[in-house]
Amino acid sequence: MGLAVRRNPRRAHLLVSAVLGKHVPTDPRLVYGAGLLLGDLVRARLRDENPSSRGTLLSDALGSVPGAAAALRDSLCEPSAPVDAFVLGYAETATALGHSVADALGGAYYLHSTRRPLDGFATYGGFEEEHSHATSHLLLPADPAALDRDVPAVLVDDELSTGRTVLNTIEALHAVRPRRHYVLAALVDLRGEDDRARMRALAARLGVRIDAVALARGRVELPDGVLEAGQALVEDLSARPSPSLTPTPGQAATGRFTVTRAALDWPAGLPDGGRHGFLPAHRARLEKDLPRMADALADALGPGASRVLVLGFEELMYAPLRLAEALADALPGADVRYSTTTRSPVLAVDDPGYAIRTRLAFPSHDDPSDGPGERYAYNVSSAFDRIVFVVDDVGDTPELANGLLERLRALAPVLLATIPSHRREP
Known part of the structure; x- marks a missing residue:
């Protein structure tokens, strides 16, 4: 930790x-x-x-x-x-x-x-x-x-x-x-x-x-006044320049990489996760289709992918995790990593001893019930040469295209994989 x-x-x-x-x-x-x-x-x-x-x-x-x-x-x-x-x-x-x-x-x-x-x-x-x-x-x-x-x-x-x-x-x-x-x-x-x-x-x-x-x-010991000290630290460091997310030299002329869509072909009727319940039979079906979907992602990434980030979307963590795991098996020569976006506002400090080195901030893109707000992706940088963003269709909106995807495509080519969100049958 x-x-x-x-x-x-x-x-x-x-x-x-x-x-x-x-x-x-x-x-x-x-x-x-x-x-x-x-x-x-x-x-x-x-x-x-x-x-x-x-x-x-x-x-x-x-x-x-x-x-x-x-x-x-x-x-x-x-x-x-x-x-x-x-x-x-x-x-x-x-x-x-x-x-x-x-x-x-x-x-x-x-x-x-x-x-x-x-x-x-x-x-x-x-x-x-x-x-x-x-x-x-x-x-x-x-x-x-x-x-x-x-x-x-x-x-x-x-x-x-x-x-x-x-x-x-x-x-x-x-x-x-x-x-x-x-x-x-x-x-x-x-x-x-x-x-x-x-x-x-x-x-x-x-x-x-x-x-x-x-x-x-383990245990955490909090000194007196830690809340006030934390807020003061946030205020002080937030006034300084943000950690740099510098484009690679070959990309500096345009400032943008491409965004392409993956033909994932998610199994019909399979829930995207446990928001409304997930059964052992659902898991068995997912296991059967994971290798096929991972191969589709690997093909869409193209040759030369060596450091790949599979980025999930807030509560949608399990499907991106299992896709990333299968992709890592399908690309044994690549370094495949997994993380997700979040609602949690955290201070980013570009220091080797600190856990959150960089922060991407962007507007919410799934019409949340509590209204629009800022969302975040941490430790995502140009060190990755491919980014796979996995989102459910509720979050695949113009706000996504104009917000997070713009931030991601400034760093690396982006592959967008959209999963149908589970809905009640009529």
Whole structure:
């Protein structure tokens, strides 16, 4: 994990994960492998078994040992007995992570929260993420009955800082459909003893079992006045010139690379993700078509692609992740990385010890329910010689063409891959 400063009056710091693939372009096989490894911990807890040990593979992958990221992923893709559960991922950061945990369980129903309401989908429940820049989350399952089963509920986030968000969620879910077992799953658990006591107290009050698993544990110590200090730092550094995103010499004359569209041929009827629910059968269908779609992307990129960024779109993280992972397999000679755009306003500082080196800012392009606003892509630079932007059709708008795509095509040739957004059948 790295550290950055938020542009947020409620929270000064941002912990930037080295395996999440949100703010830092990362080997997609490491991202998916870390998610599957977290899912393996959940599986062990649900079955009251000892988890398998793959710490060496994870350490090697984090250390960029050649082949280690693929080996981590491949070791966790072996078939196992499916485990029935309801897995919930948190928008926007943990949508792909929750998907990966559900994949590891094999038999789980997956849903992620969303900040995009849609006609025809009734709200199942909601909760508040108190420290976030945008706090309203919605659960919009296409089939609410999938949630109304007494199976364990697994709540997945990238980090547990205090645990308030997940405990609020448990109370909201339990009020609608009580269940006996809840598991909190995160890449890193930063809770203190008071936070853990709060979890135990809620379990006792509801008469349920609540477990927590994580790939790593740690703590964050915040000095007095940290919010004021963070805001002062943002104000000071924002007044200075932004980190330079200099075009390459051969591109300086025109200032723009090309934008082309990829003929992805996304399977008809396959959801683009877990916003309205994702079943094991959906995953099996996606697995079948991933090699074909990756080959289509590789062909569209053309010869000479050596450093490729696959960039996802806010909550749309899982489909771009799996496409990036398959593309990395299809282009073994290229360095393929994966990250996504975000709503999170973070300070960029071009310093080797800082996690957010560059920032692209652009207007929202999917008609969000809370109105237009600024969006961001971090650590995206001219170091990439190809950029693949994966977006759902709701976000494929003139605002995208005139905003983010203009910023991206100043850096490298852009390949636009549009996925049909899941809609309720008439």
